[in-house]
Amino acid sequence: xxxxxxxxxxxxxxxxxxxxxxxxxxxxxxxxxxxxxxxxxxxxxxxxxxxxxxxxxxxxxxxxxxxxxxxxxxxxxxxxxxxxxxxxxxxxxxxxxxxxxxxxxxxxxxxxxxxxxxxxxxxxxxxxxxxxxxxxxxxxxxxxxxxxxxxxxxxxxxxxxxxxxxxxxxxxxxxxxxx
DNA sequence: CCTATTTGACCCAC
DNA sequence: GTGGGTCAAATAGG
Numbered sequence: 461x462x463x464x465x466x467x468x469x470x471x472x473x474x475x476x477x478x479x480x481x482x483x484x485x486x487x488x489x490x491x492x493x494x495x496x497x498x499x500x501x502x503x504x505x506x507x508x509x510x511x512x513x514x515x516x517x518x519x520x521x522x523x524x525x526x527x528x529x530x531x532x533x534x535x536x537x538x539x540x541x542x543x544x545x546x547x548x549x550x551x552x553x554x555x556x557x558x559x560x561x562x563x564x565x566x567x568x569x570x571x572x573x574x575x576x577x578x579x580x581x582x583x584x585x586x587x588x589x590x591x592x593x594x595x596x597x598x599x600x601x602x603x604x605x606x607x608x609x610x611x612x613x614x615x616x617x618x619x620x621x622x623x624x625x626x627x628x629x630x631x632x633x634x635x636x637x638x639x
Numbered sequence: 640c641c642t643a644t645t646t647g648a649c650c651c652a653c
Numbered sequence: 654g655t656g657g658g659t660c661a662a663a664t665a666g667g
Contacts, residue, residue, distance in 0.1 A: 495643065495644080496643080496644060496645080497644090497658095497659065497660075497661095498645095498646085498658070498659055498660080499645085499646085500656090500657060500658070500659095502656085502657075503655085503656060503657085509657085509658090511658070511659075513659095515643090527658090
C-alpha cells in the first residue's frame with residue numbers, strides 16, 4: 461500500500477526568523493484559515509501537537525503553517541502554544557474573529573484585524589473560565605471563550621512584526637471593507 | 640457530491 | 654534508531 465516510497469523532501473530546519481510562537485487561550489482564528497494536516501505526539505511534551513497549514517496553499521500557494529500545542533497549566537485555564545512558520549503570501553479575506561464580531565459590530569473589524577494578539581490590551585487577564593465552553597476532543601481542548609490573553613514567547617524572532625500589515629492593506633478597495 | 644478532517648505511514652535530520 | 658514533520662488514503666461532515 462505505502463510501498464511506493466515517493467515522498468517529498470522535507471524541510472524541518474526553519475530559520476528562527478520565519479518562525480515565532482505565541483501563547484493563546486483561543487487558537488481558533490488568527491486572521492487566517494487553517495487546514496489540519498497532521499498531528500504528532502511530542503516526546504518531551506505532555507500533549508500532542510497539531511499541524512495546520514494555510515488553506516490557500518492549494519489555491520494560492522501560501523506556505524504559511526502553524527502548529528498548535530497544549531501547554532501544561534497550573535489548573536486555571538488551558539493554554540495553547542501556537543507556533544507560526546513562514547509568512548502568509550495569500551490575502552486575508554472575510555475572516556473575522558468571532559469574538560471581535562461579538563464585542564464590536566463592524567468598525568472594530570478592520571482595526572482588530574484578528575491575527576495580532578495585541579489588538580486590544582485587555583487588562584482583565586483571564587476570567588476564571590475554568591468552566592468555559594470547552595469542546596473536549598481527545599487530546600486538544602479548544603476553548604470557545606473570547607479571552608484574548610496572548611503573550612509572545614519568542615525571544616529574538618519577535619523583532620519584526622509577524623505579518624506586515626501593508627500586505628493586507630495594499631489593495632485599493634481594502635482587504636476588508638467595512639460597509 | 641464535494642470538501643475538510645482523521646489517521647497511520649513515510650521521510651529526513653539528528 | 655528515534656523524534657519530528659508531512660503526505661495521502663480513508664473517513665466524516667455539509
